[in-house]
Amino acid sequence: MERELDAGEYVARVGDPSAHWYGVMRGHLQMYVVTPEGNETTLYYLREGEWCGDGSLLKGELLQYDLRTLTTVHLCLVTAQTFNVLRNSSLEFSNFLCDVMNARMGVFVGMLAASRLLGPEGRVAKALLMLTKDRLEDTQRLSIHQHDLALICGLSRQRVNMALSFFKQNGIVHTDGPKGYLIVHTRRLSNYIGDL
Template structure:
């Protein structure tokens, strides 16, 4: 379990990929990684910036965002504690293609690009981990396109919550998801009010419980299979 007061060292050691490293590799990671803090609503990184770090969420919540020419925001995904992101741009050595914004006060770990590439050169298990990471990320985004184009809002909210339970991308998530209704709306591309309606529909179906401090998932497989309608 990842808690808000976890240390940087413990957060790194808890990462799936760090457990694949040998002692020398882990020692270099611990020597090079550093932490930054971003308040709610602040930018962790901006579109167009050079990629200097691989980023892991220690505590808080991050959304991957972009804006149209008219200023309309589009949220691609949310990243809870335990998530690491930015590997695609690091591998391509390109500038960042999206903004990442703190949904709440957030601590992140930053592993310098030079250390990231050194791990690629020296650790076959780390390379295999990244292949799996990219494959899972691709599947996630294909699912998001399908959800956005084909599904009603109730089902989009259900799939949004279910997508948080990916043991490879989000290893720290537990059955009590600490998301507000506003955050669910942001991550599923709808308003807070409409997200609240959808959550009530899903609660009536016995799939979740609107609990103090978050949303308690009762039937994860049911959320993944859910196909409803926009009728509340």
């Protein structure tokens, strides 16, 4: 199935049965958790071409996170039954699924290492690189709010703003347009990460 959703809509909520495998055809999707006290953090930020929900489907458990749109999103929803038929009958599908999960795990490990080893600027830089589609492009335009970027980094919005100011002063990012889209100079950001 395919669905179109506006920014800020919930696709699935924590505690929901695992009914679908979700693919982002266009837009950006956020996997995040909120504590009973209202503290929240982003687990992963899905871009066009990425998938999620596989872990819960494989374990047959309820969802452990909320899934919310950050932009207008065009989603592909594969039912649990179809997902399991493909996984059990297609080596190509199983290999693709393994690649999807391995790529996401690589990002998780990178963000965990950044949160423990890097200062705020390094953590924001790692998050920005995670959000870019293609590191070979010289510049990329991101439509993400500072609040959402802060949730990815595990930092306050104010601290993320300070890091972005540092990157702007050094020609690594700049804002564009009335909505303040963030333009990331991908190669410069990669070089900055490499220098840490």
